[in-house]
Amino acid sequence: DTGVSQDPRHKITKRGQNVTFRCDPISEHNRLYWYRQTLGQGPEFLTYFQNEAQLEKSRLLSDRFSAERPKGSFSTLEIQRTEQGDSAMYLCASSLVKSGLAEYNEQFFGPGTRLTVL
């Protein structure tokens, strides 16, 4: 078990550019989550996938944000036309949800991608 990995760890971009982040979940995990964490705040939920299906995306911050998980394994988060307000840490988490179980399954977090928009 290598844990959740994210790439890159740091990204500096100029305003107006597009950026894409990658998340590799724990291999057997079927759920994958994206969060944004701004300075001095806790993580803010953005979206999540069950396998390749994106089951919640209403919390994405704007239509400039999109996420994919095409084969139900790794996921990408893209931000188009970046703005300075997008500067934050973007966290990915994964969990294993077993159908029929009522208990919530623990989310395991990656180290995050820190985005700086100049």
Next chain:
Amino acid sequence: AQSVTQPDIHITVSEGASLELRCNYSYGATPYLFWYVQSPGQGLQLLLKYFSGDTLVQGIKGFEAEFKRSQSSFNLRKPSVHWSDAAEYFCAVVGYNNNDMRFGAGTRLTVKP
């Protein structure tokens, strides 16, 4: 909608002293509650969680938390703090079958030698 409040932005304690970090939540039903710790440059690590049953839950690294429904609180405690406990601590809440986990703003813990 559920929400979490961590009233203390920053706490400083001496090494060996006891610690209590406060967390208050707002949720219409019985929530699932969590405490996470985040060290600089690291992801979030789960310390402990409460789903149901015994209201005093034990976690890793000697931490414990107590769920008090009447006070809508889930405070984190440790009897003797170590210098390595210095980090940011987040309380979080999620509803049953709800994937929208809500985090508090965090409490930064500084440990004095």
